[in-house]
Amino acid sequence: MRKLLFLLVIMMAAGGILGLLMRQDSGYVLIAFNGVTIETSFWVLLAAMIVTLFVMSWIKRILFITLRPSNSIAKVTGNLAQKRASRNTIRGLLELVGGNWHRAEKLLTNSADRVPYPLINYIGAAYAASEQEEHERSKSLLRSAHKSTPEAEFAIGFAQSQLQIKQEHYEGALASLLRLHKLKPKHRQVVKMLVSVYTKLKDWDALLALTPTLKKDGIFDEDNMLELERNAFLALLDKIKFRNKLGQNSKELVAEVESLWNKLDTLSQDDRMRQLYAQTLIHFGDDTKAEHFIRQSLNQKWSEKLVYEYANIQQGNVKKRLTNCEGWLKKEPASANLYLVAGRLSQTMMLWGKAKDYYEQALSLDGQSEALAELSRLLDAMGDSKASQNLMMINLNQASNQLKPLPLPSPH
Numbered sequence: 001m002r003k004l005l006f007l008l009v010i011m012m013a014a015g016g017i018l019g020l021l022m023r024q025d026s027g028y029v030l031i032a033f034n035g036v037t038i039e040t041s042f043w044v045l046l047a048a049m050i051v052t053l054f055v056m057s058w059i060k061r062i063l064f065i066t067l068r069p070s071n072s073i074a075k076v077t078g079n080l081a082q083k084r085a086s087r088n089t090i091r092g093l094l095e096l097v098g099g100n101w102h103r104a105e106k107l108l109t110n111s112a113d114r115v116p117y118p119l120i121n122y123i124g125a126a127y128a129a130s131e132q133e134e135h136e137r138s139k140s141l142l143r144s145a146h147k148s149t150p151e152a153e154f155a156i157g158f159a160q161s162q163l164q165i166k167q168e169h170y171e172g173a174l175a176s177l178l179r180l181h182k183l184k185p186k187h188r189q190v191v192k193m194l195v196s197v198y199t200k201l202k203d204w205d206a207l208l209a210l211t212p213t214l215k216k217d218g219i220f221d222e223d224n225m226l227e228l229e230r231n232a233f234l235a236l237l238d239k240i241k242f243r244n245k246l247g248q249n250s251k252e253l254v255a256e257v258e259s260l261w262n263k264l265d266t267l268s269q270d271d272r273m274r275q276l277y278a279q280t281l282i283h284f285g286d287d288t289k290a291e292h293f294i295r296q297s298l299n300q301k302w303s304e305k306l307v308y309e310y311a312n313i314q315q316g317n318v319k320k321r322l323t324n325c326e327g328w329l330k331k332e333p334a335s336a337n338l339y340l341v342a343g344r345l346s347q348t349m350m351l352w353g354k355a356k357d358y359y360e361q362a363l364s365l366d367g368q369s370e371a372l373a374e375l376s377r378l379l380d381a382m383g384d385s386k387a388s389q390n391l392m393m394i395n396l397n398q399a400s401n402q403l404k405p406l407p408l409p410s411p412h
Contacts, residue, residue, distance in 0.1 A: 085114030089121055098123050104128040109141070112148070119149040123159045130163045140162060154183055161193060170200045188219050193391060195220075195228065204232045208263060215266075222266070229264040230273060236260055237280065250284045257281070260288065268297070274306040279312075287315040295324060304337045311341040318348050336366035343371060 092107030099382030105128035112121035122145035129138040142163075145156050157180050164173035171397060174197050180190045191213060198207040211229065214220050220228065235258075240253050255281055267273040274297055281290035291313050294306055307328070310321065322345040346409055356378060362371035 001055055082116075085111035088154055089115050092121070093124060096128055099131075101128040101131040105132070112144070117149070119145050119152050119155070122148060123156065124287055126159060126163065130166060135163075135167055143157065155178060157183075158190070161190075165193065165197065168200075170197050173197050174201065188217065191217075199228075199231070202235065204235050208236075208260075211263065222269075226266050226270060229266045230270060233260065233264055233267055233273065237276070241280075241283075244284065250286075254281065254284045254286045254289065257284070268301075271303040271305045274303060275309060278306060278309040282309065282312055282314075287313045291316055292319065298328065301331055302335075304335060307335065307341055308337045311344040318345055321345055322349065336362045336363060336369050336371070339365065340369055340371045340374070343374060347374070347378065352378065356382075 005114065012074060087106045088111035092104050092111065095104035095107060098104075105125045108121040108125040108128070112118040112125070115121060122141050126138045126141035126145065129135075130143060142156060143161055145152070145159075149156075157176050161173050161176035161180065164170075164176060173193075177190060177194050177197060180187065181194060184190065191210065195207065195210060195214070198210070200205075207228070211225075214225060214228075237257065240257055240260075244250065244253055257277070261267065261277055267277070278290050278294050278297075281287075281293065290309070292309050294313075297303070298307060298310075310325070313321070325342040325345060328338055329335075339358045339362035343355045343362060345356055346352075346355035356375065359371040359375035359378065362369045363375065
């Protein structure tokens with residue numbers, strides 16, 4: 001707008017100056033040739049010359065088109081076709097976004113040969129064909145994309161891998177993604193897609209190899225990383241336990257489990273996984289490592305689930321473990337499971353009175369604790385059958401309170 005106003009001001013100024021000059025002196029021009037005389041003013045002659053040049057320019061253009069019609073018309077026609085193809089490309093992309101797959105594919109495919117960059121058309125049409133379950137046609141369109149723009153290998157490969165995942169062709173998707181990963185190792189979306197494909201293929205070892213990259217580059221947040229490592233740990237642990245059933249040496253399996261746990265350091269945030277790791281060490285008979293892990297882990301972060309496993313360790317110094325429990329009680333006086341474990345360790349050492357006290361403390365904190373059955377059994381063995389029976393009745397009543405309301409026969 002400012003440019004237009006400026007141009008108008010300049011033209012008005014020029015017109016004003018020109019009018020002033022014309023009023024001051026119109027000038028005089030005489031042209032005589034072969035007995036013909038032309039008299040006119042200078043300004044009229046100037047205007048006539050300008051009009052003549054303008055007319056000659058148009059005559060030249062018309063003659064050019066007339067003498068070389070094929071090239072000129074082809075150029076005009078080509079420009080019109082290219083503009084139409086560009087409009088159809090835009091319409092095709094809008095149809096693609098709107099979910100009109102058939103219309104999108106048709107518009108994008110038909111206009112691909114007329115636009116400067118057909119790659120976009122072919123890739124968009126391939127997506128549209130895939131959504132119509134026309135997988136072979138989708139592959140053909142991607143080949144056309146590569147033929148039109150060979151240098152766009154990464155973009156075409158990325159589109160191909162996305163379509164392969166959607167079609168659940170995970171082996172093919174893995175091959176495509178590995179090529180892309182080699183081209184751009186730090187491409188975040190490629191790494192995410194690799195994680196997805198490895199998970200679908202249950203290739204947990206390959207997934208483990210990716211975890212350092214995932215953590216270093218912050219590709220997943222803590223919750224997603226924990227879920228990923230949890231799934232990998234559970235799957236690999238099942239394989240290790242199966243090999244144990246086949247008779248493989250327990251010490252070798254313990255070393256493998258320990259190495260696996262150390263790689264998946266996010267699992268230390270999950271109480272259930274900590275408990276499972278401790279249970280696995282105990283199951284494979286390595287009580288020393290189990291005790292060390294539980295003690296160190298509880299000193300860093302308390303867990304009701306993990307402390308429960310402390311009483312399941314069979315080997316080692318029971319007195320030392322009881323001392324550890326009594327030390328923890330000073331920091332965790334509201335832990336029912338810790339009192340239960342202390343009671344069991346005291347009973348292992350035949351400290352009946354101390355065991356009874358700990359069981360009672362556990363029950364005061366949690367009426368559903370296993371301490372109820374432990375205390376009942378201990379009291380019965382100590383000769384206090386009545387107290388033992390009372391506890392058993394409490395246990396029975398608690399169980400009865402959890403029963404669903406069902407019809408019962410009427411007493412006769």
